[in-house]
Amino acid sequence: MSHHDDSIDEGRRHFMISGALFVAFSMVKGADVPAQEVIADEGAAVHIGKATQALAGSLKTNPLLDAWIKITPEGKVTVFTGKVELGTGVRTALLQVAAEELNMAPSLITFLTADTGASPDEGLTAGSHTIADSGSALLNAAAQVRGLLVDAAAKRFGVDAGALAASDAVIRAQDGRTMTYGEAVGLVDLHRNATPTSPLKDPKTFRVIGTPLPRLDIPSKVTGGVSYVHDMQLPGMLHARVVMPPVYDAKLLAFDEAAVMKMPGVLRIVRNGSMLAVVAQGEWQAVVAQRALAASSQWSPGRPLPDPATVHRDLKPLCTQQIRIADHHAPAEPAVKTVEARFIKRYLLHGSIGPSCAVAQLDGGQLTVWTHSQGVYPLRDALAEMLAMPKESVRCVHTEGSGCYGHNGADDAAAHAALIATAMPGHPVRVQWMREQEHTWDHFTPAMVTQVKASIDASGRIVDWQYALWSSSHNERIVNAGRLLPARMLEKPFVSAPSTPMPQPEGGGDRNGIPLYTLPNIEVMNNFSPTMPLQTSAMRSLGAHTNVFSIESTMDELAYMAGIDPVEFRLRHLDDPRAKDVIELAAKQFGWPRAPRARNRGVGFAFAKYKNLMAYVAIAVEISVEPETGLVRLEQAQAAVDCGQIVNPDGARNQIEGGIVQSASWTLHEELRYDTNRIRSFDWGTYPILRFSSVPKRIDVHLIDRPGAPFLGTAEASMGPTAGALANALFDATGKRVREMPLAGDALRTLIDA
Numbered sequence: 001m002s003h004h005d006d007s008i009d010e011g012r013r014h015f016m017i018s019g020a021l022f023v024a025f026s027m028v029k030g031a032d033v034p035a036q037e038v039i040a041d042e043g044a045a046v047h048i049g050k051a052t053q054a055l056a057g058s059l060k061t062n063p064l065l066d067a068w069i070k071i072t073p074e075g076k077v078t079v080f081t082g083k084v085e086l087g088t089g090v091r092t093a094l095l096q097v098a099a100e101e102l103n104m105a106p107s108l109i110t111f112l113t114a115d116t117g118a119s120p121d122e123g124l125t126a127g128s129h130t131i132a133d134s135g136s137a138l139l140n141a142a143a144q145v146r147g148l149l150v151d152a153a154a155k156r157f158g159v160d161a162g163a164l165a166a167s168d169a170v171i172r173a174q175d176g177r178t179m180t181y182g183e184a185v186g187l188v189d190l191h192r193n194a195t196p197t198s199p200l201k202d203p204k205t206f207r208v209i210g211t212p213l214p215r216l217d218i219p220s221k222v223t224g225g226v227s228y229v230h231d232m233q234l235p236g237m238l239h240a241r242v243v244m245p246p247v248y249d250a251k252l253l254a255f256d257e258a259a260v261m262k263m264p265g266v267l268r269i270v271r272n273g274s275m276l277a278v279v280a281q282g283e284w285q286a287v288v289a290q291r292a293l294a295a296s297s298q299w300s301p302g303r304p305l306p307d308p309a310t311v312h313r314d315l316k317p318l319c320t321q322q323i324r325i326a327d328h329h330a331p332a333e334p335a336v337k338t339v340e341a342r343f344i345k346r347y348l349l350h351g352s353i354g355p356s357c358a359v360a361q362l363d364g365g366q367l368t369v370w371t372h373s374q375g376v377y378p379l380r381d382a383l384a385e386m387l388a389m390p391k392e393s394v395r396c397v398h399t400e401g402s403g404c405y406g407h408n409g410a411d412d413a414a415a416h417a418a419l420i421a422t423a424m425p426g427h428p429v430r431v432q433w434m435r436e437q438e439h440t441w442d443h444f445t446p447a448m449v450t451q452v453k454a455s456i457d458a459s460g461r462i463v464d465w466q467y468a469l470w471s472s473s474h475n476e477r478i479v480n481a482g483r484l485l486p487a488r489m490l491e492k493p494f495v496s497a498p499s500t501p502m503p504q505p506e507g508g509g510d511r512n513g514i515p516l517y518t519l520p521n522i523e524v525m526n527n528f529s530p531t532m533p534l535q536t537s538a539m540r541s542l543g544a545h546t547n548v549f550s551i552e553s554t555m556d557e558l559a560y561m562a563g564i565d566p567v568e569f570r571l572r573h574l575d576d577p578r579a580k581d582v583i584e585l586a587a588k589q590f591g592w593p594r595a596p597r598a599r600n601r602g603v604g605f606a607f608a609k610y611k612n613l614m615a616y617v618a619i620a621v622e623i624s625v626e627p628e629t630g631l632v633r634l635e636q637a638q639a640a641v642d643c644g645q646i647v648n649p650d651g652a653r654n655q656i657e658g659g660i661v662q663s664a665s666w667t668l669h670e671e672l673r674y675d676t677n678r679i680r681s682f683d684w685g686t687y688p689i690l691r692f693s694s695v696p697k698r699i700d701v702h703l704i705d706r707p708g709a710p711f712l713g714t715a716e717a718s719m720g721p722t723a724g725a726l727a728n729a730l731f732d733a734t735g736k737r738v739r740e741m742p743l744a745g746d747a748l749r750t751l752i753d754a
Helices: 003-018 090-102 130-157 181-185 218-222 257-261 283-296 311-318 376-387 410-423 435-440 544-562 566-572 577-590 649-668 719-734 746-753
Strands: 035-039 046-049 069-071 077-080 109-112 165-167 170-172 178-180 238-243 252-254 266-272 275-280 321-328 337-345 357-363 366-371 394-398 429-432 448-456 462-472 522-529 601-609 616-626 631-642 698-704
Touching: 069 130, 069 181, 077 090, 090 109, 090 130, 090 649, 130 165, 130 170, 130 178, 130 181, 170 181, 178 181, 238 283, 238 410, 257 266, 257 283, 266 283, 266 410, 275 283, 275 410, 311 448, 311 462, 311 522, 337 544, 357 410, 366 376, 366 410, 376 394, 376 410, 410 429, 448 544, 462 544, 544 566, 544 601, 544 649, 544 719, 566 577, 566 601, 577 601, 577 616, 577 631, 577 698, 601 719, 616 719, 631 649, 631 719, 649 698, 649 719, 719 746
Parallel strands: 077 109, 238 429, 366 394, 462 522, 631 698
Antiparallel strands: 035 046, 069 077, 165 170, 170 178, 238 275, 266 275, 321 522, 337 448, 357 366, 357 429, 448 462, 601 616, 616 631
8 A cells, every 4th residue: 555545644634634625515405496306315215406417426415526626826736535445345336437437546645524514415335335325426527627727728828628637636737737636616706506518538548447446444444453433532531431221212220420420430321311321541441340330230121022932923913004016917927837926034233343433522611423324414403402502513424333234323323322421521422332242232133924826837938927025125225313213312302303214216115025036027015114023234235135035036946946047037038138148147157056965065146236226236156055954155256347337346245245255144143032031142142154265265256348328336236146045955955945045954954854
């Protein structure tokens, strides 16, 4: 990593801690003009004004060019994004996009991510939207800024703009005259709305986009450097730990304040209703005091949890809203064979390796919160509501966290830090949850039930597809103060906003519920539950993991009934040439069809286009099974991906590989343990995830690059296809159709024995 790349990291860190503001932006919001279009977002619908609906990506909601790119008279270029780095490498990829169209070496750019004091408001970093929305915005904003600067220089030089060349923030004329971007910016006002068309470069000339630029965030992470909000140290920083109720809706009745206040280093106990915390000089002092405080706390009984034995049956009466998301009928040949199946997914937790953490400081009426939230603007608004402060007095600065992949405890820890910091004005306060709090107070991914009835005709063509799912929104993101856990525990508690379904094509529990296959007769019903018995919210891919698992298992079963190879069967039911390309590539790289397997080995295939509008992924896997124990190992995977124009091929592979490993863990092993009294998955022993010893021996990711094509989100695209391929490989290995996740373990051993 070059010195320049390190300086970008240091600049980011200095910016966060110093609190220096680069520029104040006046945001033109779509609310000022009649709403014409809605972009689905995992937080809330974002209304797009008529004036900006033709703009690319997030320029629709943040059209001003200087919201994205600032150039000082000295030529210092700073690029902003409202998205955040969650460990996926998008910070590097977004920098590449801006550098390409600005014609600059990435090391010459200061690149800053989401901060309510500086960056555009891009809502949440979720749903594989970052490169599609922010990348598209930066591509076009950077091209337009470069174009305006070159035009200004051409006018000053009295030459045609086409005769000028721009590189590394210097514009050069053929006669040797030069003008820096800093000088040119004095001739043009960048405080203007973007236009629908941009002077984009020919993809054939790209030098930065499409290259595996080393990730900016990796060096400090692998060397133990300052990487995460957990690592932050501010002058005079105090340490706090919170005491959580033993179960939902339990109220704090009493605690031994006097004894805890006598403990070493303890400065204060902060209590508001059932929100209880201890503040100490040192971190270990805070941990010891928290344990004593928790041991002395008395709570009301709270409410019982669901019975895990009946939770899926009980889900159906909770689903009070029926939303038909597909209903199409056309003449077809008579059905000769039918598959009817029911699939089950249990509650899962995020299992973030680093417990949720935040640092907050109230100084002169200004509250600053350093947080690994996925949405700093929604969080800021909710914190302001919770604290009865004006929004402009609250600043949320994104700082990476060790663990994410959905709505974990990051926002709740930020709310804890904000509440405690306002009780300790002038002092930075660091709050970190304990491991058992991270597990038991997680926003679990919801349980699901799906049912399918599908028929084929005599030629093996699908003639009818009836599908239903029972689940919730899968998304309880921060849209008001009541969505923050501590805010619901206060003496005057806030109430969570009602849960609402996310519309298609994005979808929530019903994400990817509509197959991409060509089907003459199809009905898909989303049975939506506005309430869940456990605290739930978004986790990587939302309902797509279970829906693709169900769809691809059924496709395999239909192919088997028809006597047609599963890959050929899928190709016959697809009209999309890009879908066919990834399927054919994955099959070719895997060597499909395989010769008959050895005993207890199996191969499986699956495909999906994430949300039917993002990246295409096809995957072939090989597994081994231990019948005596029910152990299933993913031996190898070959994946093919089409995500449009590839920004960073290494980053794209990282995401697909990581998704395959994580989905294998969910699909084969993971389930939340609980009973009617308590959540029982409170540590790694009670919530086993895939171990290093079980990581696949080989994963190969084959990318199809489409230069100039729109960016398609990739980070969550392999979750569903991996689950489907594993289920199909398990049938190949054992002859058993397993339709309840987790697929491996005692249940599988019992099934094989039967």
